[in-house]
Amino acid sequence: MNFIFVGQNEIGGSALSVLIDKGRVPSLIVTRVDKNHDNAVIQSVTRRGLEARIIKTSTVISTQIFSAFKNAHPKVAFCCGWSERLTDIVLSIPEFGWVNLHPSMLPAWKGSNPIGWQLATGARQIGCSAHVMTSKLDDGPLLESKFIDVSPELDGLKARRLAGSALGDLACAVLSSIERDDVIKGTLQDEHCETKCPPIGVHPLLETAVMSCDQVVRIIRAFEPFPGVAIHGLPTIVRTISVEITSPLLSYDTPGMVQWESIEESIAKICCRDGWVSVKCRVL
Numbered sequence: 001m002n003f004i005f006v007g008q009n010e011i012g013g014s015a016l017s018v019l020i021d022k023g024r025v026p027s028l029i030v031t032r033v034d035k036n037h038d039n040a041v042i043q044s045v046t047r048r049g050l051e052a053r054i055i056k057t058s059t060v061i062s063t064q065i066f067s068a069f070k071n072a073h074p075k076v077a078f079c080c081g082w083s084e085r086l087t088d089i090v091l092s093i094p095e096f097g098w099v100n101l102h103p104s105m106l107p108a109w110k111g112s113n114p115i116g117w118q119l120a121t122g123a124r125q126i127g128c129s130a131h132v133m134t135s136k137l138d139d140g141p142l143l144e145s146k147f148i149d150v151s152p153e154l155d156g157l158k159a160r161r162l163a164g165s166a167l168g169d170l171a172c173a174v175l176s177s178i179e180r181d182d183v184i185k186g187t188l189q190d191e192h193c194e195t196k197c198p199p200i201g202v203h204p205l206l207e208t209a210v211m212s213c214d215q216v217v218r219i220i221r222a223f224e225p226f227p228g229v230a231i232h233g234l235p236t237i238v239r240t241i242s243v244e245i246t247s248p249l250l251s252y253d254t255p256g257m258v259q260w261e262s263i264e265e266s267i268a269k270i271c272c273r274d275g276w277v278s279v280k281c282r283v284l
Helices: 009-021 040-047 063-072 114-120 156-181 213-222
Strands: 003-007 028-032 054-057 076-080 098-102 125-132 142-149 238-248 258-262 267-271 275-283
Touching: 003 009, 009 040, 009 076, 009 156, 028 040, 028 063, 040 054, 054 063, 076 156, 098 156, 114 125, 114 156, 114 213, 125 156, 142 156, 213 238, 213 275
Parallel strands: 003 028, 003 076, 028 054, 076 098
Antiparallel strands: 098 125, 125 142, 238 275, 258 267, 267 275
16 A cells, blocks of 8 residues: 655654554655754664655655655555644645554643653653544544553653554554555544643753652653753753762752753752752753
């Protein structure tokens, strides 16, 4: 079956890898242009010798991409980890429409970076949904869904890879359903259960003076290594590399204070209400 895959980064790369490894190879793969950090979609394609099927772009709303979509004659198209909304004319190209692969149990956590915000709230499971795309954000009937368990060592990067793999499984299920029934069937989302993530560009602000070490570590890991967090006492948003609890609070310690353990290596010690946390980071 001819189908298109549009995606980027860890979550898109993991979903694409599952599709390909299960014999579901897209006729066209679209991902973002190279930037200053790795794109797992490109890595997945390169490892499997499928470079001829990939187009790199900064936007799918262009004449070149529109023509490529049309020429692929897709039955269906999948979108995973792509934040740009598609126009009605692009949505109308595939015979069975577009399917979005979203890492939350919709209609909860619509919007950008749902994995980070779910982990930050202490969720024990992360939802994964495949739904028919419309011109509205993360809207449209639900087709397939599943949960992945959250373990204590799960950070944002590992969670994106796990969720991407789960979403790849959901995409395979959608393809099988189309082949079996020759139709897309879904269940309407319950708008009364809708929640939304904060807008793109909003970072969690850690007021470490009133937070426990466990809370600080959980939230930093949720947004590690990107998009980063804001920490009270540090001048800008920081993108973390690692974080760990180092020592308990002593009587003369002041919660909220920040000490640079190593400026050269960008390692900061942060005093929380019950102890110290060491954060290795790079300033954005």
